[in-house]
Amino acid sequence: MLIRVTPDVLEPGPAIAAVESPSAGAIDIFLGVVRDNNLGRRVQYLVYDAYPAMAEKVMSAIAGEAKERFGLEAVAVLHRTGRLEIGETSLLIAVSCGHRKASFEGCHWLVDEIKKRVPVWKKEVWDDGEEWVEGPESLGLQQAPASMRS
Amino acid sequence: MLIRVTPDVLEPGPAIAAVESPSAGAIDIFLGVVRDNNLGRRVQYLVYDAYPAMAEKVMSAIAGEAKERFGLEAVAVLHRTGRLEIGETSLLIAVSCGHRKASFEGCHWLVDEIKKRVPVWKKEVWDDGEEWVEGPESLGLQQAPASMRS
Amino acid sequence: MTVTILLFASLAEAAGFRRIELPLEADDTVGAVRDRLIGRYPALARFVPTLLYAVDEEYARPDTAVAAGATLALIPPVSGG
Amino acid sequence: MTVTILLFASLAEAAGFRRIELPLEADDTVGAVRDRLIGRYPALARFVPTLLYAVDEEYARPDTAVAAGATLALIPPVSGG
Numbered sequence: 001m002l003i004r005v006t007p008d009v010l011e012p013g014p015a016i017a018a019v020e021s022p023s024a025g026a027i028d029i030f031l032g033v034v035r036d037n038n039l040g041r042r043v044q045y046l047v048y049d050a051y052p053a054m055a056e057k058v059m060s061a062i063a064g065e066a067k068e069r070f071g072l073e074a075v076a077v078l079h080r081t082g083r084l085e086i087g088e089t090s091l092l093i094a095v096s097c098g099h100r101k102a103s104f105e106g107c108h109w110l111v112d113e114i115k116k117r118v119p120v121w122k123k124e125v126w127d128d129g130e131e132w133v134e135g136p137e138s139l140g141l142q143q144a145p146a147s148m149r150s
Numbered sequence: 151m152l153i154r155v156t157p158d159v160l161e162p163g164p165a166i167a168a169v170e171s172p173s174a175g176a177i178d179i180f181l182g183v184v185r186d187n188n189l190g191r192r193v194q195y196l197v198y199d200a201y202p203a204m205a206e207k208v209m210s211a212i213a214g215e216a217k218e219r220f221g222l223e224a225v226a227v228l229h230r231t232g233r234l235e236i237g238e239t240s241l242l243i244a245v246s247c248g249h250r251k252a253s254f255e256g257c258h259w260l261v262d263e264i265k266k267r268v269p270v271w272k273k274e275v276w277d278d279g280e281e282w283v284e285g286p287e288s289l290g291l292q293q294a295p296a297s298m299r300s
Numbered sequence: 301m302t303v304t305i306l307l308f309a310s311l312a313e314a315a316g317f318r319r320i321e322l323p324l325e326a327d328d329t330v331g332a333v334r335d336r337l338i339g340r341y342p343a344l345a346r347f348v349p350t351l352l353y354a355v356d357e358e359y360a361r362p363d364t365a366v367a368a369g370a371t372l373a374l375i376p377p378v379s380g381g
Numbered sequence: 382m383t384v385t386i387l388l389f390a391s392l393a394e395a396a397g398f399r400r401i402e403l404p405l406e407a408d409d410t411v412g413a414v415r416d417r418l419i420g421r422y423p424a425l426a427r428f429v430p431t432l433l434y435a436v437d438e439e440y441a442r443p444d445t446a447v448a449a450g451a452t453l454a455l456i457p458p459v460s461g462g
Contacts, residue, residue: 012162012179022236025185028178028257029162032462035175035248048461049390051454054438055461079461086172091462098185104258107178111250111462119435119454120461121390132391134431135460144431182381198380199309201373204357205380229380241381261381269354269373270380271309282310284350285379294350 002076003059005052005120010078015094019074024096026103030111032091034084038133044125048081048090051119055079062113070106072097077110079120090122112137152226153209155202155270160228165244169224174246176253180261182241184234188283194275198231198240201269205229212263220256222247227260229270240272262287301368303333307344310376314343324368330355331362333372350377382449384414388425391457395424405449411436412443414453431458 002018012029019027034046063075076094084090093110097103114120115137123132134141152168162179169177184196213225226244234240243260247253265287273282284291301324312318322336330353338345352375353360359375366372382405393399403417411434419426434441435454447453 012166016162016181020183020237022186025183027181027183029181030250030253031166031177031179032250033170033175033177033246036172049393050461051387051389051435051438051456054435054454057438087170096183100180100182100258100261103180104254108250108254115459115462117440117459118461119389119456119459121457122460123390132394132457133460134458135462138458138460140431140433140456140458143433199312200380201306201308201354201357201375204354204373207357265378265381267359267378268380269308269375269378271376272379273309282313282376283379284377285381288377288379290350290352290375290377293352 001060001063001074002078003056003063004078005050005055005081006078007080007082010080010089010092012092012094015076015078015092018076019094019096021073021096023098024073025098026100027094027096028103028107030091030093030107031089032111034086034088034090036086038124041126043086044127045086046084046090047123047125048084049121049123050079050081052081055118055120058118059114062110062118066095066106066110070097070102070109072102072106075110077114079118081120151210151213151224152228153206153213154228155200155205155231156228157230157232160230160239160242162242162244165226165228165242168226169244169246171223171246173248174223175248176250177244177246178253178257180241180243180257181239182261184236184238184240186236188274191276193236194277195236196234196240197273197275198234199271199273200229200231202231205269208268209264212260212268216245216256216260220247220252220259222252222256225260227264229268231270303328303366304371305333305337306371306373308373308376311344311347311374314347315341324366328366329362330360330364330366330372333366334362334374347374347376351375384409384447385452386414386418387452387454389454389457392425392428392455395428396422405447409447410443411441411445411447411453414447415443415455428455428457432456
């Protein structure tokens with residue numbers, strides 16, 4: 001399993017190579033990419049903070065669960081940190097599997113779980129301000145009483 | 151839209167570049183890869199035949215339907231022809247989208263539709279024989295009376 | 301006045317060729333052209349139950365008309381991906 | 382005998398630092414250490430309702446015991462991906 005939190009540019013090639021297997025008929029790759037807008041505001045760039053050692057532990061645990069749950073052959077999960085410009089890849093997941101259905105479902109589940117529980121944070125920088133985003137899917141918000149959620 | 155039937159090796163890079171967009175937050179890429187086994191038999195290699203001009207027309211139509219149906223920003227579909235060894239990519243799809251859910255669903259739907267109606271055929275070559283595969287999802291088999299299906 | 305017929309995959313192997321031109325007849329349809337081809341190459345008959353057809357790169361039905369110069373493709377169950 | 386506290390993202394900006402060591406007290410828990418930190422840095426109080434915690438890189442609860450030399454991370458709602 002290739003699991004990494006890194007300030008370096010994320011390239012699909014090494015992640016694909018890490019999940020290739022002679023018995024895999026399907027490889028699904030997901031790129032989370034910096035978008036030029038969010039919730040109606042124009043985004044200039046993002047800054048990602050992380051707790052790298054713990055993030056890699058949690059990503060490894062999620063990858064292991066995904067392999068088990070969806071019968072995946074191999075999983076790679078990479079998350080980038082630091083300043084990212086529009087169009088750059090913040091999250092890269094690759095999974096391989098005997099058949100396609102589980103590859104799509106497993107990869108989708110991985111993204112969902114990463115957004116819930118991996119200690120990584122993004123700050124949106126707009127033309128007129130900036131803010132650390134509290135992920136609506138994060139366990140911290142899901143577990144807080146509804147009155148605390150904005 | 152990048153749509154191509156080609157005997158050349160399929161690389162994810164150009165397909166990803168073809169779907170990148172400042173407003174896309176999610177890119178999903180699917181690789182159909184030659185597996186070393188099918189239905190319990192060891193596969194040596196595959197040979198893909200195609201009706202390239204029509205295959206590209208049908209792939210374009212499916213890509214347009216997917217954009218409409220799933221709100222995708224851009225779609226790339228490439229299918230390789232000729233002899234493919236184990237581990238080589240026969241089908242490469244990339245889609246970009248504002249949000250991840252539609253990127254997974256749209257990409258999965260594209261693979262399903264390609265297997266139904268794009269005029270491409272694969273021959274499996276085993277240690278002790280070979281056979282043109284009739285895709286169980288193909289329209290030709292789906293429309294034939296049940297008594298005709300083996 | 302002819303129609304060009306394209307064969308692929310299992311059909312091309314069974315026939316021994318991938319392309320043939322046949323003379324066009326009055327009121328020709330996909331099914332009529334197919335049946336004349338099978339008259340000449342009976343090895344192709346067994347494929348008919350699961351065949352699809354395309355005229356000039358668009359899926360067509362057995363009753364679709366075939367015009368002079370058209371290209372008719374016989375399409376066995378596809379297996380791309 | 383100390384505990385190391387790690388702050389990230391919004392908490393690190395509010396506190397002005399990413400890491401601090403506090404003396405360990407008898408029967409210390411995640412919640413008790415957090416409350417002493419907030420006693421010193423009241424700007425962190427507003428984050429408490431949605432905070433999660435990790436001790437030595439594993440998610441923990443407010444009543445989890447904190448041992449000498451442990452690392453306690455205060456984890457605001459994550460937003461990776």
